[in-house]
Amino acid sequence: MIFDVQDFQKEVIERSKTKPIVVDFWAAWCGPCRMLSPILEELAEEAKEKWDLAKLNVDEWGEVAIAYGVSGIPDVRIFIGGEEKDRFVGLQPKAAIQSWLEKNLGQEKKKIKWKEAIDLFEQGRFHESFLAFERDQEKPENPQESLICARLLLLANPQKALDVLSPSAGLEDPTLFEAIKFLALLLLGKSTDDWTDGKEKREFMEGLEALKKMDVEKGLSIGIGLLHQNKNMGEGLVLKTVRSLFHYLGPRHPLSLKYSRAFSTAVNI
Template sequence: MIFDVNDFEKEVIDRSKTIPVVVDFWAAWCGPCRMLSPLLEELAVEAQGKWDLAKVNVDEQEAVAVAYGVSGIPDVRIFIDGEEKDRFIGLQPKAAIKSWLEKNLNQKALKIKWKTALDLFEQGKFHEALVAFEKEKEKPENPQEFLIYAKFLLLSDPQKALAVLQPEMESEDPFSYEAIKCLGTLLLGEEIEKLGETDEKKRFVEGLEAIKKLDIEKGLFHWISLLHINKNIGEGLVLKAVRSLFRYLGPRHPLSLKYSRAFSTAVNV
């Protein structure tokens, strides 16, 4: 079902307790919105009733947009069991959206392994998450689980994390795959020569060192601070790194929510 939202609480929150609801926050004046909406509608039709697509015009539903912190559009979110589970912002290719949907619709199954570690990761307790991951000693059995496996390995052994990645895993979750690949490469000291011998490179490396010590917030802060100076530093390397870190954390992670506005300001000024 595809419908325009009039009562968000009833039509999205309550309805999502019965069937997953994907919400498309859009506006008529937004070019990327007009390109994204048909892709979402195609996927909704192809889903054959597995989930509903709810469309929210932010100009007509301004109070809802403000209440849910919509700061940039298109903004797409999925609600399951009365709660927002995930989101993405901006125009995405159909294949990436399809993978994002599949990941979230299968979320409960994905979290069977390393559940304690995943919960701690989502709380921003990275050291505790890594300890829990190493204690559980579960072995991945499919591409989705290998991605989660690589996600935790990145915190302790980026070289091994990159070795775990296989091309067939990319279709499972392109965002996570590319984020792990990018961050793993940076943590191994590759590509940073693009920054030259500059103060910016020194600050970028300080961010890398903080991430290696599991102080993800410090690393994210350092990198976003660089974007406020120049968003094109290092041929776009810093911008790519920050986007990868956000995708690695996930859109609902406390750090993503805390720093999304600062990031948006840095890249849109």
């Protein structure tokens, strides 16, 4: 089935819990998009309902594109079980896309480590997430799993989060690595010394204190409020902090979805 997205949560996230959904982020003015679309549609027809193709015009659904971190098109993602599993960006030949689909559709479901902690994190229940992670005896076995551990540890124990991080080379999401590393150093008080004391810095530090108390919404709200005053505040420190928080949360997190428009307005005015 091939369809144009009208309700991303219902048609992609919820629907992918019963059938894989491939999402094509595109725009009419994008030449590579117009070349890629027929290939994806042909593959969708050949799949005989094993997966569906959802087409999302980024000009019409800019909020969704921003929330999911789409920075270049065509951007193609596959959602399985309510979650994004993989992506590729740019025009690809049909054979390469077939291999990509086979890789993602053919893998058996593996046991998810720290599932309870991850689920609680995705619900914004950060303290409960940390406690669930502490109860779990599973140990990371590779750099990607170490990155997940650091994400779950960050707010409660930023030093330990730094300690468990492995080198970023070869990671699926190096941007998340850099965001966690930056935020950990920030929470440890190692990035604000050059900012002259004043009202704006005191507000920013109030946001950091909220993060330390696992009140991520307050920290994010304060940061975006400061950006509305001056998007270059703190010589870019506030902007980098808020961007890092969005990367840390991930594009599907309820807080990312709630505050993405306010953030976009703050940095584009």
